[in-house]
Amino acid sequence: xxxxxxxxxxxxxxxxxxxxxxxxxxxxxxxxxxxxxxxxxxxxxxxxxxxxxxxxxxxxxxxxxxxxxxxxxxxxxxxxxxxxxxxxxxxxxxxxxxxxxxxxxxxxxxxxxxxxxxxxxxxxxxxxxxxxxxxxxxxxxxxxxxxxxxxxxxxxxxxxxxxxxxxxxxxxxxxxxxxxxxxxxxxxxxxxxxxxxxxxxxxxxxxxxxxxxxxxxxxxxxx
Numbered sequence: 001x002x003x004x005x006x007x008x009x010x011x012x013x014x015x016x017x018x019x020x021x022x023x024x025x026x027x028x029x030x031x032x033x034x035x036x037x038x039x040x041x042x043x044x045x046x047x048x049x050x051x052x053x054x055x056x057x058x059x060x061x062x063x064x065x066x067x068x069x070x071x072x073x074x075x076x077x078x079x080x081x082x083x084x085x086x087x088x089x090x091x092x093x094x095x096x097x098x099x100x101x102x103x104x105x106x107x108x109x110x111x112x113x114x115x116x117x118x119x120x121x122x123x124x125x126x127x128x129x130x131x132x133x134x135x136x137x138x139x140x141x142x143x144x145x146x147x148x149x150x151x152x153x154x155x156x157x158x159x160x161x162x163x164x165x166x167x168x169x170x171x172x173x174x175x176x177x178x179x180x181x182x183x184x185x186x187x188x189x190x191x192x193x194x195x196x197x198x199x200x201x202x203x204x205x206x207x208x209x210x211x212x213x214x215x216x217x218x219x220x221x222x223x
Contacts, residue, residue: 012134013134013137013138013139014139014142015130015132015133015140015141015213015216016131016132016141016143016144017128017129017130017142017143017217017218018128018131019128019143019145020126020147020148021124021151021153021158022126022127022149023106023121023124023149023150023151023153024124025123026043026105026106027106027111027118027119027120028042028066028118029042029074029111029114029115029118030115030119031072031115033065033067033070035065035068036067036068036070040065040066040067040068041065041066042063042064042065043066044062045064045071046098047096048061048062048092048096049061049073050094055082056079056081056082057082058075059075059077059080060073060076061073061076061104074111074114076093076104088100103149106150107150120152121152122154122157126162128218130217130218138209138210138213139202139204139209140200140201140204141203141212141213142199142200142201143199143216144196144197145193145194145195145196145197145199146196147194147195151192154190154191154192155181155189155190155191155192155199156170156190158193162216163212164215171189178201178202179201180199180200181197181198181200182198182199
């Protein structure tokens with residue numbers, strides 16, 4: 001996905017970077033397992049199942065109990081006419097396409113139709129791309145997040161881990177008006193990150209601004 005990045009007011013001192021966030025583990029629904037005789041987490045197997053009934057199809061994504069390997073078929077659709085199914089969706093189901101299955105497995109809202117308890121994981125891989133380099137010394141940082149799949153990681157945890165800043169310091173910067181999360185929601189630092197979130201950080205008074213900028217751009221990694 002490409003973002004239209006607006007140029008900051010002062011390009012000469014601003015580093016603009018795009019972070020792509022990829023979660024490492026899909027959510028696990030907790031369901032009643034007939035073999036374990038109790039609620040257990042189920043994991044996506046990476047396989048699909050199609051069943052034809054005349055001109056109509058049923059489709060499921062197959063999950064397995066994390067403890068005993070019992071299966072659960074997560075409904076994708078039921079009694080759909082073949083002509084009403086998007087060709088790329090039908091092809092993905094017939095071939096158990098890994099990319100399509102990964103996207104569906106991260107559809108937490110879809111899982112909520114089957115269970116109220118879903119185990120989510122915050123671990124993510126961050127890929128950085130520098131969009132605009134400052135012409136002079138970097139005193140301002142803008143980070144735009146590309147989050148193609150739903151993740152539960154909070155903004156403060158992401159920024160702390162990737163920029164090497166404590167959460168208390170992030171809060172102080174926010175309270176001083178030097179850290180702004182342009183998401184349209186209150187207390188954005190404590191909320192899960194979302195696609196398109198923009199982070200603006202004024203580093204002009206920070207003695208380690210060079211290190212922070214290097215980490216944001218991927219030159220340095222936090223210890």
